[in-house]
Amino acid sequence: MNPDLDKLHPYPFEKLARLKAQCHPPETLEPIALSIGEPRHRAPQSVLDTLAHQLQGLEQYPATKGNVELRETIAQWLERRFHLPNIDAERQVLPVNGTREALFAFAQACVDRSLQSHGTPLVLSPNPFYQIYEGAALLAGADISFYALRADNHYQPDFDAIDAATWRRCQLIYICTPGNPTGAVIPRDALRGLIEKAQQYDFVIASDECYSEIYDQNPPVGLLEVAAEMGLDDYRRCVVFHSLSKRSNLPGLRSGFVAGDAEILSAFLRYRTYHGCAMSGPVQAASITAWSDEQHVELNRAAYRQKFDAVLDILQPVLDVKRPEAGFYLWPKLPVDDEHFARELFAQQHVTVLPGQYLARELDGFNPGAQHARLALVAELENCTEAAQRIRNCIETL
Numbered sequence: 001m002n003p004d005l006d007k008l009h010p011y012p013f014e015k016l017a018r019l020k021a022q023c024h025p026p027e028t029l030e031p032i033a034l035s036i037g038e039p040r041h042r043a044p045q046s047v048l049d050t051l052a053h054q055l056q057g058l059e060q061y062p063a064t065k066g067n068v069e070l071r072e073t074i075a076q077w078l079e080r081r082f083h084l085p086n087i088d089a090e091r092q093v094l095p096v097n098g099t100r101e102a103l104f105a106f107a108q109a110c111v112d113r114s115l116q117s118h119g120t121p122l123v124l125s126p127n128p129f130y131q132i133y134e135g136a137a138l139l140a141g142a143d144i145s146f147y148a149l150r151a152d153n154h155y156q157p158d159f160d161a162i163d164a165a166t167w168r169r170c171q172l173i174y175i176c177t178p179g180n181p182t183g184a185v186i187p188r189d190a191l192r193g194l195i196e197k198a199q200q201y202d203f204v205i206a207s208d209e210c211y212s213e214i215y216d217q218n219p220p221v222g223l224l225e226v227a228a229e230m231g232l233d234d235y236r237r238c239v240v241f242h243s244l245s246k247r248s249n250l251p252g253l254r255s256g257f258v259a260g261d262a263e264i265l266s267a268f269l270r271y272r273t274y275h276g277c278a279m280s281g282p283v284q285a286a287s288i289t290a291w292s293d294e295q296h297v298e299l300n301r302a303a304y305r306q307k308f309d310a311v312l313d314i315l316q317p318v319l320d321v322k323r324p325e326a327g328f329y330l331w332p333k334l335p336v337d338d339e340h341f342a343r344e345l346f347a348q349q350h351v352t353v354l355p356g357q358y359l360a361r362e363l364d365g366f367n368p369g370a371q372h373a374r375l376a377l378v379a380e381l382e383n384c385t386e387a388a389q390r391i392r393n394c395i396e397t398l
């Protein structure tokens, strides 16, 4: 077997299951899970209807590139949402079966193992991070190096702190904006600086923007938007990843897209043709319906806003926690060790949260996820407020 498989770390939820197995929560309290980032709001009925009416599309093999109508719908959505002058639906957009598979596959297509002039190829990842970035890099034969998202820097990456030798080795950098788990949006200036570095040192930026539509007030800026503002209308070295999972509450549809640099996407399409990951016809049709409608997305945002209002009212008096700029997670700083907190909360209150250290790697004795917990406000309002009250009760005993 591929020996690189042994480099893969256990998924955070495996660690969480082990932690919970040590506890005996009170059976009198209903369990509430704030641990999994799976949207639980209803999917738009129009999308489900389209899917149901298009099932005969299963009788054909779909093309890996997707159909023209889907790519054009996505191109128009990108232009509207990010004020882009023009997206070429033929060359700058590819449908993918959710961003997870695309983020993974992208490193396999992107990393050049033969390019060793500056050492083993390097992939950069945020820390804490979505664990797929790490597995993707390791199975692509690259080394992975992390840049920390620290509380004392408002969970923003400091790209200027990365040295020239690291940039020279870097072939691919993952960024996640809005961030999971931090909810921080990387601002324009930092994205501009990163694009300049990508042009200087010749690496690719993979911007995971799958939370971009769950925001409080201001739509988060995107990588292609900044590239266009810089006059890079070929989006050179820039690729973005978007998804219907969070935007439209369709995590089971497995539908997203990548967009950006046409040369890179052409190579990625070639990879995908062999990988065999075409999106089925009915899913493409349903995706067109979803990307064409913003009303359900606005309602979705309003529902999250209401939950953040209610939960923060309960938690802020006892916990160092801020409203995120975007996404559906809270990322509080804890007064105690995060594993201890998660264990106590489960044992006392039957509420599950994810210890922050499970989402990050320790480097030089520092784990930027430690002393934090990730709380996904995906359940219905009443469940979220009930969970918040129980968290408050638990904190008051610590």
Ligand SMILES: Cc1ncc(COP(=O)(O)O)c(C=O)c1O
Pocket (backbone or CB within 6 Å): 037, 097, 098, 099, 100, 101, 130, 176, 179, 180, 208, 210, 242, 243, 244, 245, 251, 255, 256
């Ligand atoms: C940061 C981040 N990227 C990507 C994904 C994958 O989403 P999907 O494959 O459903 O598009 C997730 C899912 O939780 C995520 O949190």
